[in-house]
Amino acid sequence: MKLAKLFLFPTLFIVCVVYSSANFRVFAQTLDNQSVTNIAERESGDRFTISAKTRKGANVYAVSTQPSPDMLGAIDKGLDDLFAIARKHDYNRRLKHSDYTIYIALSDRQKDSDGNYSPDIAISAGQYGGSIYDQGGYIYAAGMVIAFKPCAFIIAEHDKNWNRVSDVVRYEGEHLVLYHNDRRLYKETADHSKSGGHPILN
Numbered sequence: 624m625k626l627a628k629l630f631l632f633p634t635l636f637i638v639c640v641v642y643s644s645a646n647f648r649v650f651a652q653t654l655d656n657q658s659v660t661n662i663a664e665r666e667s668g669d670r671f672t673i674s675a676k677t678r679k680g681a682n683v684y685a686v687s688t689q690p691s692p693d694m695l696g697a698i699d700k701g702l703d704d705l706f707a708i709a710r711k712h713d714y715n716r717r718l719k720h721s722d723y724t725i726y727i728a729l730s731d732r733q734k735d736s737d738g739n740y741s742p743d744i745a746i747s748a749g750q751y752g753g754s755i756y757d758q759g760g761y762i763y764a765a766g767m768v769i770a771f772k773p774c775a776f777i778i779a780e781h782d783k784n785w786n787r788v789s790d791v792v793r794y795e796g797e798h799l800v801l802y803h804n805d806r807r808l809y810k811e812t813a814d815h816s817k818s819g820g821h822p823i824l825n
């Protein structure tokens with residue numbers, strides 16, 4: 624199954640990180656918005672001064688300019704796709720757009736090593752240190768889960784390829800849906816340096 628998917632989407636290579644997945648008890652507590660923003664700023668190196676909402680009610684923060692309607696629409700679509708697949712698995716918790724907060728960080732690269740458009744953020748390597756993703760103390764990630772309550776993650780700013788934005792949103796969201804609905808599967812899949820990638824749910 625996994626291999627078939629890889630062949631279908633040969634250029635879709637998305638690296639994602641769950642913040643402090645080894646220490647998740649600390650982050651199981653409910654955080655206020657400022658605390659989540661502090662984590663997002665520390666991990667991305669950006670300052671989030673702009674707040675916005677998608678048409679369906681997801682909370683969005685950006686660095687310096689209002690996110691484009693295309694970007695906001697792609698976020699909504701990613702969440703729509705996530706919720707549809709979650710319902711198929713009888714997961715019911717945290718399936719509202721307003722349950723989610725997305726930080727749009729400035730991308731630290733525009734293209735991957737194969738030259739494909741792939742805006743990603745550089746974050747410290749952590750559990751990926753020494754792995755094939757390690758670029759010398761940091762890795763390029765398409766997204767990073769930073770809080771469970773509220774459900775929050777960082778993605779990189781895009782100016783095209785909206786399908787990729789939707790995919791990254793759906794994939795980061797998978798960790799959050801699993802955390803709230805299927806803790807066993809969450810734990811099995813949170814650390815991609817030990818397990819497979821996305822999609823986790825089909």
Ligand SMILES: [Zn+2]
Nearest residue numbers: 639640794821
């Ligand atoms: Zn992931």
